[in-house]
Amino acid sequence: MKLNYLLLDVFTREPLKGNPLAVVLKADGLLDGEMQAIAREFNLSETVFIQKPHAERNTASLRIFTPTVELPFAGHPTVGSAVVLGLQNKLSAVRLEEQIGLITALFEKSDKRSGEARFALPRLPSQVVPLNDKLIMAQALGIEVEDIGCGSYKPGVYSAGVEFHLVPVRDANVLRRIERNMAIWPVAFPHGRHSVYVFTETPNEPDNDLAARMFAPGLGMGEDPGTGSAAAALIGLLSEHVPLGTGQADFVLRQGTEMGRPCRITIQLRKDNDVLVHGGIGGHAVIVGEGVLDLGD
Structure with missing residues (x-):
């Protein structure tokens, strides 16, 4: 069996920055365990994995795997797949079937190997539970208790399909000096797969409004350069504090800077009578390589 694949860098316009992604094409017929093993191989x-859609009017069906688990939804695979399908099929919109539901992504071509995709969240984010023990969170992140909090933002677990512990911190300097204490990590962040999105406002940075770092030991990774599903969860917390009764707010978030893999994620939210009615995520992606998986007979 031979399978073509592409390598992309997502949430960036530049090769070798952003969040790397492997896109396996025409992956119909692969068993779940085979897809998981391939994801572990790419690491x-x-x-x-792009497969034929279940409904003819849709563009493709997606299966998304980390090195250890399958996800019902993720942002950078959605953006990357939309760019690949938009380029290959000359489409301005792609309809993607994911386990969480149908996602329509708008695509704009930049050149023959890159473009931008934006999509509305298939599930609006909501708070799962508040987080009140700042001391143990601070100890797990290697920072001081007084470093936790940014403006009126308070820690909480939110989900737009994947759960994240959202932890606001005072400023970008605090974000930079995080040092994880994995011995107490599951106790400090007990929900879901112990994934943590630490974020702050960046009023002194002209190119973005927010900065974040994401740590996900339960998903088979340490730190992730750019996490659309976490930014999607963050929309839930942002919407509670944006001074909008009815209207739209747009943000630019940077992630991955501390890893040397800078990502730029666009965030959009819309409220109607102070109720969140729309959330959107977007970013650029560029194809940086291609190859063939040779899995034998």
Whole structure:
């Protein structure tokens, strides 16, 4: 069996930056265990398998795997797959079937190997539970208790399909000096797969509004350069504090800077009578390589 694949860098316009992604093409017929083994072989934060759609009017069906688990939804595989399918099929919109539901992504071509994709969240984010023990969170992150909190933002677990512990911190300097204490990590962050999205506002950075870092030991990765599903969860917390009764707010978030893999994620939210009615994620992606998986007979 031979399978073609592409390598992309997502949430960036530049090769060798952003979040790497493997896209396996025409992956119909692969068993779940085979897809998981291939994702483990690539050993990237996520590998996406493009298959034929279940409904004829849709563009493709996606299966998304980290090195250890399958995900019902993830942002950078959605953006990367939309760019690949948009380029290959000359489409301005792609309809993607994911386990969480149907996602329509708008695509704009930049050149023959790159473009931008934006999509509305298939599930609006909501709070799962608040987080109140700042001391143990601070100890797990290697920072001080007074470093936790940013403006009126408070820690909490939110989900737009994948659960994340959202932890606001005082400023970008605090974000930079995080040192994880894995011995107490599961106790400090007990929900879901212990994934943590630490974020802050960046009023002194002209190119973005927010900065974040994401740590996900339960997903088979350490730190992730750019996490659309975490940014999607963050929309839930942002919407509670944006001074909008009815209207739209747009943000630019940077992630991965501390890893040397800078990502730029666009975030959009819309409220109607102070109720969140729309959330959106977007970013650029560039194809940086291609190859063939040779899995034998």
